[in-house]
Amino acid sequence: MNTYYHISNRRLRNGVQLTKGAYGERIQRPDFVEAHYDQHIKENIFDEIRKEHFSSLPSRLDCIFLFQELETAKAYYALEHHYEAYLYQVTITEGNPLVFDMSLLSCAGKSYHQITTFATAYWQQKKHIKSQTLEVLLDGVAIVNNVILQPSDIWDL
Numbered sequence: 001m002n003t004y005y006h007i008s009n010r011r012l013r014n015g016v017q018l019t020k021g022a023y024g025e026r027i028q029r030p031d032f033v034e035a036h037y038d039q040h041i042k043e044n045i046f047d048e049i050r051k052e053h054f055s056s057l058p059s060r061l062d063c064i065f066l067f068q069e070l071e072t073a074k075a076y077y078a079l080e081h082h083y084e085a086y087l088y089q090v091t092i093t094e095g096n097p098l099v100f101d102m103s104l105l106s107c108a109g110k111s112y113h114q115i116t117t118f119a120t121a122y123w124q125q126k127k128h129i130k131s132q133t134l135e136v137l138l139d140g141v142a143i144v145n146n147v148i149l150q151p152s153d154i155w156d157l
Helices: 022-028 030-035 037-053 070-079 112-123
Strands: 003-008 064-066 086-094 098-101 134-138 141-149
Touching (some): 003 064, 037 112, 098 112
Antiparallel strands (some): 003 086
């Protein structure tokens, strides 16, 4: 299956190639660090664990984020993007998509040891049997096929 789903805050044309590393660049910006320091630190800890123990896997800071299932992408679009992003259907033309459990990224209030334990499990690709939060990391090429959902104005009252 080469069809996946991608969420972006930007309007993309059909046929455009997704950009690797956009998330990694964003979380290193000073304004992001100031506003979301905990996320910045968590991602850097996860990447250090990857470099040290799982260096053959793609970095979250330099990859493309996708979803295998449309329903998972729609749920993430609603919960994390509050219907204010674009949801695209994309095709992978190059690279090996790897599946990870996003629930292991929930590290708010966790100690450094707990975060490193979660990071290790994440990079080992451990998944809860009933997980509804699977994401795909791609160190490769994905092309936009079409937009499925656009930002919604349903909350504009």
